[in-house]
Amino acid sequence: MKRTIRPPGIRRHALLGAVVLLAAVTSSSVAAADAGPGPFGVTARAVTNDRTARVGALFHGSGGHFCTASVVHSAGRDLIVTAAHCVDGGGTLRFAPGYRDGKAPYGYWEVQGTFVPEGWTSEQDEDTDVAFAVLAEKDGKGVEDVVGGGNVFASGRATGSTAVTVTGYPNTLETPITCTNKPTAHSRTQQRIECPEFAGGTSGSPWVNGDGEVVGIIGGHQQGGDTDDVSFSVVFGAEEAALYRQAELASQ
Numbered sequence: 001m002k003r004t005i006r007p008p009g010i011r012r013h014a015l016l017g018a019v020v021l022l023a024a025v026t027s028s029s030v031a032a033a034d035a036g037p038g039p040f041g042v043t044a045r046a047v048t049n050d051r052t053a054r055v056g057a058l059f060h061g062s063g064g065h066f067c068t069a070s071v072v073h074s075a076g077r078d079l080i081v082t083a084a085h086c087v088d089g090g091g092t093l094r095f096a097p098g099y100r101d102g103k104a105p106y107g108y109w110e111v112q113g114t115f116v117p118e119g120w121t122s123e124q125d126e127d128t129d130v131a132f133a134v135l136a137e138k139d140g141k142g143v144e145d146v147v148g149g150g151n152v153f154a155s156g157r158a159t160g161s162t163a164v165t166v167t168g169y170p171n172t173l174e175t176p177i178t179c180t181n182k183p184t185a186h187s188r189t190q191q192r193i194e195c196p197e198f199a200g201g202t203s204g205s206p207w208v209n210g211d212g213e214v215v216g217i218i219g220g221h222q223q224g225g226d227t228d229d230v231s232f233s234v235v236f237g238a239e240e241a242a243l244y245r246q247a248e249l250a251s252q
Contacts, residue, residue, distance in 0.1 A: 056097035076251030077142030082204030083219030168205030
């Protein structure tokens with residue numbers, strides 16, 4: 001079984017060693033993929049743009065990055081979504097949106113509160129592997145004010161109705177990777193996507209459709225997947241929508 005070193009509470013299986021990526025696609029190719037047509041199932045280094053600025057690396061204290069999260073729109077303009085298994089280990093967490101090559105262009109944001117489903121805290125139910133985190137303000141601003149907004153958290157979307165773009169940070173890289181494909185149903189409560197090289201560190205990576213909606217995050221079954229080439233997500237429904245509303249209300 002493949003594992004990687006991670007802070008306590010993080011159990012995403014991963015490939016140890018270097019990640020081999022396919023040639024980088026151009027920004028126009030990525031834009032086309034976001035809208036639907038494009039190079040499906042191809043993983044490449046993510047370009048810098050307003051979409052990838054909303055995705056960032058999660059850090060545990062002063063250590064390295066170990067998971068991925070993304071900014072979702074909220075009234076308080078200070079909310080991120082990730083996998084529950086990324087935030088259940090306690091300790092100080094920091095979020096760096098747009099992190100690249102060891103630099104945090106939008107700064108490091110301290111997590112001041114997390115919202116995890118009861119099903120995860122009580123029994124680590126794979127169907128509840130979703131969490132939200134509230135970020136502390138910086139200089140009187142919320143994270144959305146700095147990165148140019150957040151994606152919409154969307155529940156009740158039919159699996160595979162549109163293509164999604166997955167962006168995340170493998171532990172072995174200092175730049176994000178991205179891949180577009182159509183998810184398929186794994187079960188009534190879980191969905192899967194075939195995108196190569198999404199190794200340890202990519203738990204929490206958002207699945208964003210062409211309308212800028214987050215319709216999944218890497219997590220859920222096998223805490224995201226036991227292989228790097230197939231990733232899973234909880235199917236967002238009423239429970240996830242209620243958790244989002246709870247987090248948004250607390251963040252205002």
